[in-house]
Amino acid sequence: MRILRIVSAFLRAAILKETAYRAELVGNLFRSVIGIAVAVGGLAVVFSHTSELSGWRLEQAMVLLGVYYLVQGIVQTALSPSLNEVVSEVRKGTFDYVLLKPVPSLLLSSTRRFVVWHVADVMLGGAIIAIGLIRLEAQITFGVAAVFVGVMVGGVAIVFSIWLALTTLVFWFVRVENITMIFQLFFDTGRYPVEIYPFWLRQLLTFVFPVAFITTVPAQTITGREPLVAIWLAPLIGVLALLAAARFWRIGLSRYTSASS
Amino acid sequence: MTIRRATLAGALALTRAEVADMFQYRVVLFLYSLWEVVHPIVYLAVWGAIAGEGDVGGLRLSDFAAYYLTFMLVSHVTAAIEIYTFGPMIQQGELSPHLLRPMNPVWVAAARNISYKSVSMLLLIPVWIGLVIILRPSFTVTAGSTALFVVSLVVAALLSFLVGTTFALLAFWTTRSFSFWEIWIGLTFLLGGQVAPVELLPGFVQNLATALPMRYTLGFPIEVLLNRLDAGELALGFALQFAWLIAAALIVRTVWRAGIRQYSAVGA
Numbered sequence: 001m002r003i004l005r006i007v008s009a010f011l012r013a014a015i016l017k018e019t020a021y022r023a024e025l026v027g028n029l030f031r032s033v034i035g036i037a038v039a040v041g042g043l044a045v046v047f048s049h050t051s052e053l054s055g056w057r058l059e060q061a062m063v064l065l066g067v068y069y070l071v072q073g074i075v076q077t078a079l080s081p082s083l084n085e086v087v088s089e090v091r092k093g094t095f096d097y098v099l100l101k102p103v104p105s106l107l108l109s110s111t112r113r114f115v116v117w118h119v120a121d122v123m124l125g126g127a128i129i130a131i132g133l134i135r136l137e138a139q140i141t142f143g144v145a146a147v148f149v150g151v152m153v154g155g156v157a158i159v160f161s162i163w164l165a166l167t168t169l170v171f172w173f174v175r176v177e178n179i180t181m182i183f184q185l186f187f188d189t190g191r192y193p194v195e196i197y198p199f200w201l202r203q204l205l206t207f208v209f210p211v212a213f214i215t216t217v218p219a220q221t222i223t224g225r226e227p228l229v230a231i232w233l234a235p236l237i238g239v240l241a242l243l244a245a246a247r248f249w250r251i252g253l254s255r256y257t258s259a260s261s
Numbered sequence: 262m263t264i265r266r267a268t269l270a271g272a273l274a275l276t277r278a279e280v281a282d283m284f285q286y287r288v289v290l291f292l293y294s295l296w297e298v299v300h301p302i303v304y305l306a307v308w309g310a311i312a313g314e315g316d317v318g319g320l321r322l323s324d325f326a327a328y329y330l331t332f333m334l335v336s337h338v339t340a341a342i343e344i345y346t347f348g349p350m351i352q353q354g355e356l357s358p359h360l361l362r363p364m365n366p367v368w369v370a371a372a373r374n375i376s377y378k379s380v381s382m383l384l385l386i387p388v389w390i391g392l393v394i395i396l397r398p399s400f401t402v403t404a405g406s407t408a409l410f411v412v413s414l415v416v417a418a419l420l421s422f423l424v425g426t427t428f429a430l431l432a433f434w435t436t437r438s439f440s441f442w443e444i445w446i447g448l449t450f451l452l453g454g455q456v457a458p459v460e461l462l463p464g465f466v467q468n469l470a471t472a473l474p475m476r477y478t479l480g481f482p483i484e485v486l487l488n489r490l491d492a493g494e495l496a497l498g499f500a501l502q503f504a505w506l507i508a509a510a511l512i513v514r515t516v517w518r519a520g521i522r523q524y525s526a527v528g529a
Contacts (some may be wrong), residue, residue: 031443038447042456048463049318050311178289185292185299192303196310201302 341425454480
């Protein structure tokens with residue numbers, strides 16, 4: 001309860017702060033529209049040479065792209081602003097102030113900032129999913145929608161865990177402002193279904209760096225494609241990843257020595 | 262345009278200093294280089310999946326491998342980073358001390374560009390060699406195509422630097438130069454030979470790609486090296502590449518002169 005109150009207070013503060021920069025929404029919307037238009041253009045080029053990409057039709061690949069942007073939007077709205085702040089605070093030593101507060105450091109470190117204008121990506125991602133589904137004339141039952149949401153939540157949990165684990169490296173290496181690029185590096189492979197990759201890379205992207213669970217599996221569940229793996233694995237891996245990342249955070253935290261020492 | 266000897270000596274000194282500076286960020290630079298490896302691999306996988314055992318428009322899997330492996334090196338050499346290195350200098354007023362030096366601050370951007378690429382290239386090469394061994398490309402390279410490739414690569418790098426500088430200079434007028442830059446990046450992705458080799462683009466898009474400058478910062482050198490062009494296409498390509506280079510140089514000069522006139526640092 002108390003946790004919910006804290007998070008909602010952060011969210012309120014973020015919205016208050018950001019309403020001062022309303023033009024940002026227009027700017028971000030503009031950039032997202034360009035980004036998505038280019039990505040859809042890319043799909044059009046690819047599908048001008050084939051009707052199926054590893055069994056995926058154009059509309060299904062569009063839904064997958066929508067999922068990609070949806071997750072990207074969530075990352076930029078809710079995950080990266082807070083966690084990037086940790087990196088700069090640890091470097092400067094001001095992370096002390098986080099530790100001094102009577103709130104679990106992990107909670108505070110991961111929910112302090114929201115850049116609400118990045119919901120532009122979430123909105124456009126949702127729109128692309130909708131367009132793809134309409135063109136597929138997909139029958140979305142309540143059950144399918146519920147499973148989709150569950151799988152998406154699992155995917156976002158995986159994303160958060162990876163992002164947190166990368167951020168935690170700051171306690172060892174200090175200068176890691178760009179470390180989360182590693183996430184983007186792997187995440188960008190998720191713009192296309194994981195089936196296109198050669199066997200070893202597909203395994204890597206499914207079980208080691210589970211991008212497959214972030215974009216491919218959700219898109220499969222909602223477009224009615226045969227799932228790559230049992231879908232209950234998605235939330236399970238999400239929970240396991242969260243636990244592992246939280247544990248890693250505690251190990252890293254114990255190495256924090258502030259700035260002057 | 263004549264470049265004075267002192268300017269060259271200054272540029273050399275700047276580059277040496279920047280290289281020393283860059284070496285501090287080995288790990289981050291290594292990550293940047295990896296990023297340049299991932300995107301080509303994604304599109305190699307896409308086209309590989311479509312080609313299977315056959316071909317797409319005459320390109321087999323091993324041809325795509327050769328194309329995208331060359332792409333990695335070319336995109337690295339021609340990467341425009343000025344929006345990150347030079348743009349912020351203007352925005353945050355750090356340009357001022359550089360204006361007091363007896364050489365154009367664009368040289369600072371050039372020195373940073375060269376040092377970034379030479380240091381991170383050292384880190385990229387081992388990864389690249391590993392990928393060549395794994396992906397088994399068929400490099401259809403000849404001595405002649407290699408010679409022409411070097412020329413087109415140098416021009417591509419220069420052109421790309423000038424384009425990147427132009428977009429960075431927009432920071433004189435707007436805080437949103439990144440949005441404009443993203444349009445350029447998007448067009449390069451579609452028309453420059455990234456999502457697909459230009460020869461695979463559908464009809465009219467292919468003509469557009471041939472006329473516009475994006476291909477000449479990226480895809481053209483690759484096509485030259487791998488002998489994908491006939492004599493006529495080669496001649497046209499080089500003509501357009503040089504034409505765009507001259508145009509870009511003139512644009513940078515004009516934009517710089519207009520921008521510097523109304524530059525007022527920060528807090529002025």
